Amino acid sequence: MLDMKFIRENTELVEKAIRNKNEKSDLKKILDLDKKKRELQFTFDKMRAEQNTVSKQIPELKKEQKNTTEIVAKMKMISNKIKGISTELSGINEELERELLCIPNIPYKDIPIGDESQNEFVRNGVRKNNLTLHQ
Secondary structure, X not given: OOOHHHHHXXXXXXXXXXXXXXXXOOHHHHHHHHHHHHHHHHHHHHHHHHHHXXXXXXXXXXXXXXXXXXXXXXXXXXXXXXXHHHHHHHHHHHHHHHHHOXXXXXXXXXXXXXXXXXXXXXOOOOOOOOOOOOO
């Protein structure tokens, strides 16, 4: 399976490989899924960082006997959003994985383009046995 970074950086090469191998992979869909995944991952990480920061502040505020109900309510809301994003991210990852499995490897430059009828016979892997048996 090709690496997603390689696919992003070499879109034309991958598209050509898909055409040359007569595959039906949807590269645009894969790139869109990857973009959405990266955006969601960024949002997820940002929210998680905020949650961690505020979670460390809550005990300090309680020590100072300040009201934390508003902050705790906000953190519950963020926690629910994080769970939703995590579920969506997991679904996108599964779909992206399925789509990536359909992309063929990049063929070697000397391989002829086309179906099996275009293949050239290079050599036969069978060796002739020159041994004579004496009885």
